[in-house]
Amino acid sequence: MILELADIRIHPGKQAAFDVAIQSGLNEVIVHAKGFRGFKVNKGIESPERYVLMIFWDTLENHTVDFRESPAFLAWRNIVGPYFAAPPVVEHFDLLAKSA
Template identity: 30%
Template structure:
């Protein structure tokens, strides 16, 4: 299992609209091959900051299967205009 981690800095005062768009976009990611689960969490100290945690079976499921899919184009359309700056995405795996 691979954990995708993205810190999402949403443009000021656009958090509510981002959350609505993400509610639609979550249906896209959850339908992808290799997807296991996800959590979107809102920062308590900075109201326009979120963290997205997505569990994938493999890194290729995310990097190739999702990011190179036609479904990803809709994901981008729904969400990418909210970010400032654009997030860095990292992948983690358990050591045990």
């Protein structure tokens, strides 16, 4: 399983609207993507305009090719993109270890 980690910064004062938008985009678009396995979203306490989005995929290509090169990616960006203060920083990770 691959973890996509996106560090998202949004425009100040838009947290309530973004909270709704990101959940809508995840539930209406991302959950239907090929290879999607789950997600988590955390929002900053000290930095309220910062969000960390974790999406779990079967393979790296499920995110980078199947999703990113599909019309669903544009739908996702149309929902959440207007809130971005800067492009999200996205990286991918393999699981090394986990607790029981």
